[in-house]
Amino acid sequence: MKKGTSFGAPCLLENVLAEMVISAVPSIEMVRFVNSGTEACMGVLRLARAYTGRSKIIKFEGCYHGHADPYLVKAGSGVATLGLPDSPGVPRAATIDTLTAAYNDISAVEELFKSHKGEIAGVILEPVVGNSGFITPKLEFLEFLRKITKENDALLIFDEVMTGFRLAYGGAQEYFGITPDLTTLGKIIGGGLPVGAYGGRRDIMEMVAPAGPMYQAGTLSGNPLAMTAGIHTLQRLKEPGSYEYLNRITGDLIQGILEAGNKAGHAMCGGYISGMFGFFFTEGPVHNFADAKKSDTAKFGRFFRGLLEEGVYLAPSQFEAGFTSLAHSLQDIQQTVAAAERVFQRI
Missing domain, CATH: 3.90.1150.10 (Aspartate Aminotransferase, domain 1)
Structure with a gap:
């Protein structure tokens, strides 16, 4: 903290933590730090659309991916607890490309890919649901999602804001042995400080500015205080036992x-x-x-x-x-x- 908590510019500590995250999480070859899980899910949605040139996204009923407009459809958790089917203030235009299916329902996803052939940018899910209560996936469901996204040139996105570094050092994708194309992470990578990240295959992540044309930035992103906390948190988690x-x-x-x-x-x-x-x-x-x-x-x-x-x-x-x-x-x-x-x- 004596050295400064935010410079609005990259710092060496970002590289240190980035290398730790890349070595830990199977799907991540490049990573971009942001300030929250919500920001990570906003960024990864824009990236999936930019990379594929498509607009539609599949999410699952009861899964929560932050409070960005496109995700507030059957979002679970706080929305479910308060009895709100969606959220006031979200225009129809913001959610028109959000498709929903029941979690663990293979046939529903098959039908969406069939009825929206060539239009789906990706599928985003909590690999273990934490926003409808604790709900585990059927392994064949995860395997099916990996298969159908590849067959349709769509991206598989694991929202590991909750599961990342909790289920295993490499997250749910290590635990279940399913590697997505993109991953989001939350405050757990910064010991609870305000931080998040999204990352994935290098060819996809190189779409993000300044390497590519998809813009996303944040003055506080990768700030040295959160990066230091993250480095020490991951070091502690990696200890045997x-x-x-x-x-x-x-x-x-x-x-x-x-x-x-x-x-x-x-x-x-x-x-x-x-x-x-x-x-x-x-x-x-x-x-x-x-x-x-x-x-x-x-x-x-x-x-x-x-x-x-x-x-x-x-x-x-x-x-x-x-x-x-x-x-x-x-x-x-x-x-x-x-x-x-x-x-x-x-x-």
Whole structure:
């Protein structure tokens, strides 16, 4: 901080963190830093359209890719929690090229590619959904998306704002063994400071100015404070045992909560991968947003408030995944499960 927090110009630290991100994430050969996950998703959408010369984009119901106009269609998370089907202030022209399908639904995507042949720039998705609650993909769904995008000269985009560096050091794409064309990342790469990034194949990223004609910039992008935090965060995550520890404490947490809830007579389901978890007040299984909406949101509200009274603060929405971190201790997890057991008896 003594050296300065923002210069409005490139700094050496950007190169250091960029090389770390490139070495970690399978799909990324070049990377552009921005200030948030929303900015990353805005940039990657413009890039996909610029590279392919097409306008239409496929997203999935309940997936959230930031608050840019084209993405606020069946967006999940905060929009779902507040009961807003879309958002006021978004003109029809901004979303006319956004196509939607149910998550994990292969036939729906096939139909969209058939009815909009030669018009689709790309498919963007959360490789593990975090904005409809925690929903895992079927592996055959991810494999199908990789195949159909290649066959149609469209781009596959993983929004790893939530999953990046959480499921594995190389993100969900390393965990599932599926390499997209482009990837977005969020504040996790800067230790929680305001930072994001998008990256991918070199031939695509070279479309971005100043190397190419697609313009995107930001005065605070790649600022030295966020870059320093990012370098130290990734160094810490790369230490042996980091992800094994995350997997252990997250498993103890979600299994403890589900066992306590079922024991108290509440219909629940849920799961976890490494540092990401979620649960629903429904029997399940939950494969998409429609399944997630079957949850008893009133009961979740009582559970949330009960835990808050016990000193435990979860995300205040049934439709939001949770995260553990290396800062959480085994004692933190045990105390949380014990608090949940007490709350389940009251709700």
